Amino acid sequence: MVLAAALFCVALAMLPSHTAVMSIDLGSEWMKMAIVKPGVPMEIVLNKESRRKTPTVVCLKENERLFGDSALGMSVKNPKTVFRHLQSILGKKYKNPQVALYQKQFPEHQLQEDPVRGTVYFKNSGELQFTPEELLGMMLNYSRGLAQDFAEQSIKDAVITVPAFFNQAERRAVLLAAQMAGLKVLQLINDNTAVALNYGVFRRKDIDNTAKNIMFYDMGSGSTTATIVTYQTVKTKESGIQPQLQIRGVGFDRGLGGFEMDLRLRDHLAKLFNEQKKSKKDVRENHRAMAKLLKEAQRLKTVLSANVDFMAQVEGLMDDIDFKAKVTRTEFEELCADLFKRVPGPVEDALSAAEMKLEEIEQVILVGGSTRVRKVQDVLLRAVGKEELGKNINADEAAAMGAVYQAAGLSKAFKVKPFLVRDAAVFPIQVEFNRETEEEGVKTVKYNKRILFQRMAPYPQRKVITFNRYNNDFEDPQNLPKI
Numbered sequence: 417m418v419l420a421a422a423l424f425c426v427a428l429a430m431l432p433s434h435t436a437v438m439s440i441d442l443g444s445e446w447m448k449m450a451i452v453k454p455g456v457p458m459e460i461v462l463n464k465e466s467r468r469k470t471p472t473v474v475c476l477k478e479n480e481r482l483f484g485d486s487a488l489g490m491s492v493k494n495p496k497t498v499f500r501h502l503q504s505i506l507g508k509k510y511k512n513p514q515v516a517l518y519q520k521q522f523p524e525h526q527l528q529e530d531p532v533r534g535t536v537y538f539k540n541s542g543e544l545q546f547t548p549e550e551l552l553g554m555m556l557n558y559s560r561g562l563a564q565d566f567a568e569q570s571i572k573d574a575v576i577t578v579p580a581f582f583n584q585a586e587r588r589a590v591l592l593a594a595q596m597a598g599l600k601v602l603q604l605i606n607d608n609t610a611v612a613l614n615y616g617v618f619r620r621k622d623i624d625n626t627a628k629n630i631m632f633y634d635m636g637s638g639s640t641t642a643t644i645v646t647y648q649t650v651k652t653k654e655s656g657i658q659p660q661l662q663i664r665g666v667g668f669d670r671g672l673g674g675f676e677m678d679l680r681l682r683d684h685l686a687k688l689f690n691e692q693k694k695s696k697k698d699v700r701e702n703h704r705a706m707a708k709l710l711k712e713a714q715r716l717k718t719v720l721s722a723n724v725d726f727m728a729q730v731e732g733l734m735d736d737i738d739f740k741a742k743v744t745r746t747e748f749e750e751l752c753a754d755l756f757k758r759v760p761g762p763v764e765d766a767l768s769a770a771e772m773k774l775e776e777i778e779q780v781i782l783v784g785g786s787t788r789v790r791k792v793q794d795v796l797l798r799a800v801g802k803e804e805l806g807k808n809i810n811a812d813e814a815a816a817m818g819a820v821y822q823a824a825g826l827s828k829a830f831k832v833k834p835f836l837v838r839d840a841a842v843f844p845i846q847v848e849f850n851r852e853t854e855e856e857g858v859k860t861v862k863y864n865k866r867i868l869f870q871r872m873a874p875y876p877q878r879k880v881i882t883f884n885r886y887n888n889d890f891e892d893p894q895n896l897p898k899i
């Protein structure tokens with residue numbers, strides 16, 4: 417990438433050689449890593465199979481751990497040993513509906529309630545138990561290893577992406593996992609902000625003092641987010657005129673994504689197999705067979721983006737019975753009709769959060785693997801009323817590249833051309849505390865609540881509140897380990 421090379425003025429002198437930094441774009445299905453090291457511009461890390469993305473999967477066998485593609489391969493042989501799609505249960509209490517949904521999607525696993533924290537853990541065979549954070553920690557450690565092999569040096573510093581809608585408990589869960597992997601997290605960056613940064617950095621020359629509004633529509637495996645970003649140059653005290661991006665509005669739909677489509681297709685294939693009556697058993701009760709159908713469903717979804725029909729096939733699906741059935745794109749679209757109806761939702765929410773109208777948005781740009789589904793593009797195009805949808809960024813890698821640019825900027829080892837980022841808090845952030853007061857010798861405890869940041873308030877931003885009559889330290893109310 418010649419363009420990337422020009423962005424960096426790397427200070428080489430007097431620096432130790434272990435200065436590489438990395439980014440991890442942590443998706444619910446895939447993770448992508450990028451590195452930057454002295455003399456080498458931003459680059460996507462190739463994994464052991466020389467692929468640019470790695471399944472976010474870990475397989476725990478008795479004396480062996482497998483990761484990435486090899487772990488995913490085990491999902492059809494021994495689904496009980498394979499853990500994936502952890503994003504939806506990170507930092508969640510046992511009673512959260514997301515936990516019940518996860519349990520339904522992965523019936524081969526047994527989720528239990530942690531008696532102390534109220535969160536969940538996986539109960540494996542015997543005495544083995546793992547929290548989602550531990551499993552994620554193993555994956556992050558693996559991704560760190562891949563990046564180190566690729567960079568040929570040790571790496572500690574990282575910027576990790578999280579969905580913009582992650583709350584504080586979810587963010588802390590990621591930080592905890594990173595700590596287990598020995599990573600020093602320079603920043604957790606919202607993945608939509610990382611995409612916006614990558615877009616801006618490569619279009620620095622086109623940014624001037626006229627504000628331009630761009631919407632990024634990101635449909636991944638587990639969720640969908642629409643983000644409105646304003647690009648403009650601003651005058652700063654320290655370094656004169658600089659380009660800036662500002663997050664103006666965010667809308668999201670948790671659960672709307674490619675994985676739900678895969679599950680619908682899988683269940684459809686299971687129904688077709690049962691109807692063929694080649695076996696007396698219900699295929700839906702066989703975890704291994706269902707894992708095979710899920711794999712085939714994922715292939716089917718991809719093929720149906722280009723073809724109007726396709727013959728799904730699984731050899732030896734169950735009891736050595738082969739399975740074969742034709743599925744058309746129309747059938748697929750009917751199976752997911754309610755999902756496609758939800759496509760415009762995040763756009764409307766982002767507009768209302770930004771208090772903007774569609775006419776003010778110059779371009780709508782597609783991000784995320786699931787925007788390749790044809791129907792998603794059709795519905796979105798109609799909803800935004802533009803002539804076309806922007807496909808001018810690398811939908812898979814933009815977040816990892818934006819995050820590594822941020823990592824280089826935060827590290828002392830690199831000199832990076834400034835690009836100002838004004839993010840926004842998707843949820844209001846409030847503090848709650850009790851205060852003891854004493855009036856005429858009578859002690860009372862008063863419950864207090866203060867909103868520090870309103871919804872869509874810009875950050876980073878420092879807020880100071882003074883506690884005149886408060887002498888004790890605050891306790892962490894969630895009882896989560898301190899980072």
Ligand SMILES: *[C@@H]1O[C@H](CO)[C@@H](O)[C@H](O)[C@H]1NC(C)=O
Binds near residue numbers: 596
């Ligand atoms: C982290 O990964 C390295 C290989 O890159 C491995 O040697 C080490 O044991 C792993 N650490 C943990 C805690 O799993």
